[in-house]
Amino acid sequence: MKPLDGLLVLDFSQFLSGPSAALRLADLGARVIKIERPDGGDDCRNLYLSDCVLEDESTLFHAINRDKEGFTADLKNPAHRTEIEALIRRADILIANFRPGVMARLGLDYPAVKALNPQLIYGEITGYGNEGPWKNRPGQDLLLQALSGLTWLSGSSKDGPVAMGVPVADIFTGAQLVQGILAAVYGRGVTGEGAHVEISMLEAMLDFQFEPLTILLHEPSQKIERASVNGAHTLVAGAYGFYRTADGYIALSMGRVADLAQLLDCPALLPYSDPACAFSERDAIKQILADHMPTQTTAHWLSLLEPADIWCAEVLDWDQLMNHDGFNSLDILQQIPLEGGGKLTTSRCPIRIDESILWGNKPAPKLGQHRNAILQEIKNNGGGNE
Amino acid sequence: MLQPLKGVTVLEFSQYLAGPYAGLRLADLGARVIKIERPGSGDACRQLATKDIMVDGDSLLFHTINRNKESFCADLKNPDDLATVKKLIASADVMTHNFRPGVMEKIGLDYAQVQAINPQMIYGEVSGYGNSGPWVHKPGQDLLAQAVSGLGWLTGNQDQDPIPLGLAIADMLCGTHLAQGILAALVRRQKQACGAKVQVSLLESMIDFQFEGLTTYLNNGRQMPTRSELANAHAFLGAPYGIYKTQDDWIAISMGSLSQLALALECPALDVPNSQAFKQRDSLKEALAMQLQTNTTDYWLARMQAHDLWASELLDYDQLLTHPAFKAVSMSLQVTRKADGGNGAPVQVTTTRCPIRINGEASTSSKAAPSLGADTASILEALQ
Known part of the structure; x- marks a missing residue:
């Protein structure tokens, strides 16, 4: 038994933000039906990451849409429309991520859907909200990073803007939407009322940056600046960062500069021992370490720092991570059988409930794969008037 | 239904960012969140100042993460205080902690012992790297979780060293996952009247964060991604991205x-x-x-x-911050509290609000983060 067993989700969304929210709901036990247009479906089916394809579809699509069923509908076709209305009547949750106005034109905005099913929780992602000068701009991850100030936080001040190399706006927005949806499902259990849950990628990115933004909102004279070398977090003092060693890289977290000076046998750090200067002298401290750390191996430095309870770690790449017992003991990979006999290896839901792992089991659907079965199910259950 | 979690009480034993960020979102969604803090110092984040900015004795960072919460002081090693905390546990719905493995067992507030007090408790636990394996006792800190997860090799250009993301991504996503698990367990409890143990870790959240790239790597014969020589923004995407x-x-x-x-x-x-x-x-x-x-x-x-x-x-x-598009989402929020433990003049903090809107409205509680122990007396009184 998974915690959301019995909930039905209709996922009208495309690409990553909305579908990643639906994936999480599926992992937590909900039944997710992906509603796609008959001509091609979710554009993500053809978005190939580094040209990697599994059974005719991008690995990206497989990763995001496992454990969902596939239903096709042309929302402008009246017969299909009747089918969708039947599904809406029995659904608990709907997810959409079209630009503002699109669902209204399709007659599927919240007021229209609420009329069909007042208890429905309607989860909606937009790029920039329903108002303002950006409302019609494409809500695409990199553009959100560019517009929200995020590109000036990673790397070092000499780097120019640095995009985060993971679609963080999509993933973070989707994860926030799940919170809003589940809170509303809980609230519905108390009041019996449905709800319209909205989040824009812009608001999600502002929340993601709430630490630096609060500094600027609270003290507008402040500046948020990256370190000049080995940048890691614009607000953290001292050594904090990744450093090259003789054979790899080491991460140094928060710790007293005086301790590092002694343990790493780095007297050049001693003038910076006063914790009061750890932020203002951050660049000098980092430069000294950037020069010093390549003189020894990562293992050597770890052997000096870890026994003294200095927070540090080896910087790994994926090959190293996959071969590490620390990774393997998480049991975080799963194999999902594909329709054509192959297998998809992917990571699982990161949440454990009652000490159990929430394993997936179904591959991403072929376009419209479950359409007939779902129509039959509606028919058997009274044509959607349930 | 502006506050869907109205009536839910959360006891937050968590410190720093991951657990308290989950608590913040639950508070934003209507829950009553009570921080359970050590007398004298409280959540260590109170003294963790970024850019040395303090407001009424607490770091601005603490204010950012803990607005709209209450604070109750208890020394969990003191039997009287522990007995009081157990009374709070008996009537609470959710608790979260991020102590290292073994600490809650020693105190006597691990899941089994809490279940004995309150079988319907949703018990949320944050760790750095899970509860087994060689990293169990490694400090669960954001930069270190980023370091071991491989994330550093996705950002920046090919000729650069690995680059961490410039925000506490592991803490924030892990806190979000914690809230997701807690909310799913609350939904289940409505139907089945059962509690739950919800566990997340910084590292698992970092693996999940990289799931699309990792899935490609795991299914293409483990070809390592290479960042582009210039203008890298996603190591798996072609030009022009x-x-x-x-x-x-x-x-x-x-x-x-x-x-x-x-x-x-x-x-x-x-x-x-x-x-x-x-x-x-x-x-x-x-x-x-x-x-x-x-x-x-x-x-x-x-x-x-x-x-x-x-x-x-x-x-x-x-x-x-001066752009009409920023103003259009009205994301800034003013919160206030009385200085000097409630006896002084009002102090204000301007921060950001919850990004989620319900029925067109965002929660805009003006309650600032609590002074240490601000609510101890009133909570004790209510227990009488």
Whole structure:
């Protein structure tokens, strides 16, 4: 038994933000039906990451849409429309991520859907909200990073803007939407009322940056600046960062500069021992370490720092991570059988409930794969008037 | 239904960011969140000042993460205090902690012992790296979780060292996952009247964060991704995806047809089939970078818009915070508390609100983060 067993989700969304929210709901036990247009479906089916394809579809699509069923509908076709209305009547949750106005034109905005099913929780992602000068701009991850100030936080001040190399706006927005949806499902259990849950990628990115933004909102004279070398977090003092060693890289977290000076046998750090200067002298401290750390191996430095309870770690790449017992003991990979006999290896839901792992089991659907079965199910259950 | 979690009480034993960020969101969604803190010092985040900014004795960082919560002081090693905390546990719905493995067992507040007091408790637990394996006792800290997760090799260009993300991504996503698990367990409890143990770790959240790239790597014979030589923004995506310098500023270019792009940017070198976008990624990006430097951001944006290609200018914080688009989402929030433990003049903090809107409205509670122990007396009184 998974915690959301019995909930039905209709996922009208495309690409990553909305579908990643639906994936999480599926992992937590909900039944997710992906509603796609008959001509091609979710554009993500053809978005190939580094040209990697599994059974005719991008690995990206497989990763995001496992454990969902596939239903096709042309929302402008009246017969299909009747089918969708039947599904809406029995659904608990709907997810959409079209630009503002699109669902209204399709007659599927919240007021229209609420009329069909007042208890429905309607989860909606937009790029920039329903108002303002950006409302019609494409809500695409990199553009959100560019517009929200995020590109000036990673790397070092000499780097120019640095995009985060993971679609963080999509993933973070989707994860926030799940919170809003589940809170509303809980609230519905108390009041019996449905709800319209909205989040824009812009608001999600502002929340993601709430630490630096609060500094600027609270003290507008402040500046948020990256370190000049080995940048890691614009607000953290001292050594904090990744450093090259003789054979790899080491991460140094928060710790007293005086301790590092002694343990790493780095007297050049001693003038910076006063914790009061750890932020203002951050660049000098980092430069000294950037020069010093390549003189020894990562293992050597770890052997000096870890026994003294200095927070540090080896910087790994994926090959190293996959071969590490620390990774393997998480049991975080799963194999999902594909329709054509192959297998998809992917990571699982990161949440454990009652000490159990929430394993997936179904591959991403072929376009419209479950359409007939779902129509039959509606028919058997009274044509959607349930 | 502006406050769907109204009536839910959360006891927050968590410190720093991951657990308290989950608590913040639950508070935003209507829950009553009570921080259970050590007398004298409380959540260590109270003294963790970024840029040395303190407000009424607490770091601005603490204020950012803990607005709209209450504070109850208890020394969990003191039997009387522990007995009181157990009374709170008996009537609470959710508790969260992020102590290292073994600590709650020693105190006597591990899940089994809490279940004995309150079988319907949703018990949320944050760790760094799970509860087994060689990293169990490694400090669960954001930069270290980023370091071991491989994330550093996705950001920046090919000739650069690994680059961490410039925000506490592991803490924030892990806190979000914790809240997701807690909320799913609350939904189940409504139907089945059962409690739950919900566990998340920083490392598992970092694996999940990288799931699309990792899935590609795991299914293509484990070919390691390589960041592009220039304008890297996603190691698995082909040209033009990235940020480029223009004559006067920068421009972010997303996905799109290369032949359209060649037309829009007057750059014939880009006119190759889209199937070449990844194979010839670096040479295409090089040609694009050269061309974009010959004119201004506005010029290129207008041309790209005319061809319906996705691109945008880049804003820094100064530009963002004065932009009408920022004002349009009304994201700033003023919160207030009385200084000096409730006896002084009101102090205000301006921060950001919850990004989620319910029925068109965002929660705008003006309650600031609590002073240490601000609610101890009233909570004790209510227990009598």
